[in-house]
Amino acid sequence: MSAKNQISETLKSHLYYFESQGVKALRAPNIVPFIPPSRQDAGQSPADKNMFTSQDTLFRYSLDSEKTIPHYIGFYEDPFCHSTTTFPHLPFIITSLSLVLELRGGVHGFNATVHGGLTCAIIDEAMGTLLYQNDLLNREAKARGLIPPDAKGFSAAGTARMDVKYRRPIQTPQTVVVTATLDRVENRKMLMRVVLRDKDGQECATCDGMFMSFPKGKI
Incomplete structure (x- = not known):
């Protein structure tokens, strides 16, 4: 069974909600929806003891x-929907x-608008999730011999x-869509571009961000 078919009831309910709000990207072909790691069951054990778990x-x-x-x-x-797919940006399997x-009223900062600090947190969340999902997909690609x-x-x-x-x-x-895209990798540095848009597709915030991997044993 493909990842796209393995959809929990919780994910189905969220998909239904966002589709009712007109998020058209969710209806595009070959889209894999998922519950982000920060919303998964905190007690859920990873399939591989070496996998990261969200805290x-x-x-x-x-x-x-x-x-x-x-x-x-x-x-x-x-990333696995075509039999001839290659992965030129390893260890990244997906680049976006x-x-x-x-977002509801409990995240206001000023004048009934979203707190600027939360906007930063959402952008940071997108970058971290891009890395997290790539870790999962990298392991899957190895298991499948790809x-x-x-x-x-x-x-x-x-x-x-x-x-x-x-x-x-x-x-x-407001329904917002935040997209994190890999720009390049320079040794331990992973540079990304992030765009946060509202439900009408207007840019609300952008970010040039960088994650850096920790040296082994230095966490």
Whole structure:
């Protein structure tokens, strides 16, 4: 069964909600929707003991309510949908990923608009999720024999820099789509470009960000 068919009831309910809000990207062909790691069951054991587990309590607990961010999913284009697919950006299997969030009044900062600090947190969340999902997909590609078993994988990494530009205020309630795209990899540095748009497709914020992997044994 493909990843796209393995959809939980929780994910189905969030998909239905966002589709009812007119998020057309979710209906595109070969799209794989998923529950972001920060909203997965904290007690869920990883399939591989070496896999990373999210410890993101901000989005899992503090921001998971009817007044803050009740609906939240991610999606990317299925990298395994074509038999001739190659992966030129290893260890990255996908180079772009989007998160969809419903923002409500409990995330206001000023004048009924989303707090600027939360906008930064959502952007950071998108970059971290791009790395997390790639770790999963890299392991899957190895298990399926699509890349060599000794191909480079991922190590733990953290945010090193974020240059955020605020383009317009985000009023609530609002469905936003934040897309993180890999720019390039330079040794331990992973540079990304992030764009956050409102439900009408208008840019609300952009970011040039960088994650840096930790040296082995230095976490």
